[in-house]
Amino acid sequence: MNALSLRNLKKIYNNGFVALKGIDLEVEAGDFFALLGPNGAGKSTAIGIISSLVNPTSGSVSIFGHDLKREQEKAKSCIGLVPQEVNFNQFDTVKSIVLNQAGYYGMPRKLALQRTEYCLKQMALWDKRDTVSRRLSGGMKRRVMIARALVHAPKLLILDEPTAGVDIEIRRSMWAMMQEVNQQGTTIILTTHYLEEAESLCRNIAIINHGLIVENSDMKSLLARLHVEHFVLDLARPIAAAPVIEGCQIERLTDMSLNVAVPKEHGLNRLFSQLSAQHIEVTSLKNKTNRLEQLFMDLVDQGPTNLQPTEMQR
């Protein structure tokens, strides 16, 4: 069963701005799905419509088979939303924020207390349960929103840039938490600007741009379509000029480093051999850009056609 189905979803705001031009999207139950796009592409509008915060102009949304218009209550019960910005009452305690949300979902008090304790413990916030939320750090506030979204045990969790602005340590712990939630059977839709986050967490991906889905596939096959990878090579000895190797683009960054674009079919082993033949010894290498980031930029800047396999091989 699909966790989410969007059919010809359109949104035109009152000022005439067309945010969504009729998108179709399906997310399978149990998936960890990335919905990516540049700012203003339409992903927040899509999430707003799915979570009932924005009225669509036309089209339909189905959540676990329940139409959001006709079976609103059943459809809404399946969703938990972690919004981009903090949106809880900053004067409430951590516990009351989560407990109230359980109440809004009609959860009996005893069960609501148990679920609140479970979710706050899962987010390592139980010790902070009586703290007024505005006194929490940014990372803690985000975890409160995740606990709040999980309290009614939703089948579909939507995370709208959950790690924006949090330090790397908290981000890593949130990744582990998201993976754990997904492994427990919850479908997750993630939007993020950290593309390495999407690459390492998500199995399937859609990229939205100018109100249209420009890419929708599984992460593996999308990354497999990347035909050129960019590396920075650190060298053992200084060089005066960039070496010339057929099939690769090489640029001298400094005396001791090179910027290399290597086609997939060329391979790194061959490159190293060719460099070695020119008495250039490589001490280390790193990816110049994240692989997904490179694809994302291609799709967003030039449209999807540049990634057609036949064209890529020319």
Place this chain on the structure above:
Amino acid sequence: MNYSIAFKTIIIKEIFRFIRIWPQTLLPPAITTALYFLIFGKLIGDRIGTISGASYMDYIVPGIILMSVISHAYANVVSSFYSTKFQRNIEELLVAPIPNWVILSGYVSGGIVRGLMVGGVVTLISLLFAEIKINNIAITLSIALLTATVFALAGFINALLAESFDDISIIPNFVLTPLSYLGGVFYSTEMLPGIWQVISMGNPILYMINAFRYGFIGVTDVDIQLAFIITGGFIVTLTLFSLYLLHKGIGIKN
């Protein structure tokens, strides 16, 4: 789904909110009305004599109580719901499977409870200045409840349509307060010149205050049945309008 749990959650949250900030919500009306009773009722009232057979103090007590109910039922909902919008925690309600009528009844009930609690506080203060007799307890309580409902609903609509904090103070300052003062709190319409008596009859608050006063001292300038019809009519109209706004997402959805 069990809607009563969602309703209880909203109303308990609302009650805790205004009780937590009681120095802003419950204390000021006690002080303000004590001054009204002292200055208007005692110092000036003693020189005015009686109106429709009642002492001036007895005459103004019901109006001042109901005026407090009106302003606090309104203020509670307008400030609470607008803050909910402003802080965007309205989204907590919008994503949840709560029907619009539960959201409306939760917030309006919060306003009613605060309005009636403030009315109770003012009634206790009035006991320091006047001996309160109840002519008809059913009319007194029912008109207080219905009036609180009308203004809690009006506060909800104001909060829905408001786009800034200025918008939630315009109606209370420039509409509600003048209509309350001109609604016969301190005088009988019989004391007004001819044309002003007719104009006053267009003020719905006049009917509510007079019906409430009738419940206390059995004196009224209006027909009690008409007062109930007008108040009930406002409740139905404002409820339908609120539900329409919620259904369309006006003021709360992008």
